[in-house]
Amino acid sequence: MKNRCLVFALCFLPLSMAVTADDGIMVNVRLPDCPWADSRLEIELARRLSTIRNVPVTWVDSSVRSWYDNHPKATFDDLVAVGKRLGGRYLVDILIDRIDLEKRKVTVIPLTVFRYRVFGVLTGTMRIIDVEKNRLVGLKEICYEVKASDQWQFTEDDPTDPTLLIPPDRRYLLFQRLDRKAAAELFKEIRKLSRGAYRGR
Helix, strand or coil, X not given: CHHHHHHHHHHHHHXXXXXXHHCCEEEEEECCCCCCCCCCHHHHHHHHHCCCCCCCEEECCHHHHHHHHHCCCCCHHHHHHHHHHHCCCEEEXXXXXXXXXXXXXXXXXXXXXXXXXXXXXXXXXXXXXXXXXXXXXXXXXXXXXXXXXXXXEECCCCCCCHHHHCCHHHHHHHHHHHHHHHHHHHHHHHHHHHCCCCCXX
């Protein structure tokens, strides 16, 4: 019985090592300028990715980021080449094209009372490429939003009213919540690539 367990352990060991060696995950996040607050999406996502202990997760280096800047419309083959250059198995390319505030009007009493719902909104695309198999294994449209407190107007319906943009301190907290929500959802998708090796903290 002991010998059988030993044989099983020796057979399993190379498999567990192969998961670590072959399934490296490479992550690249491209962010637009936000007119309202600096994005902390990369910081929030990196904090979550650090909990994947048994599969190497790396971020693209500055030279690759420079390459992305010069190739804003990178093709699939371009991305595969980047993945091979970095030496991992999966390349997760996250392109965020919009981080902004949205105001949505709800009429409470016609011509008298108006309520505006204000949201922080983040949209984009996430592509997951299996570099080894030269195959796109995931394509996800990203759209996350968090709601601020409602803003009210009486008599005048003025969507350009600065008060609808909410005060700067609350705006900052709104975008922090948005970054945390987006990072948590993106992490769920990336974590699947670890094939069960994720153990958390």
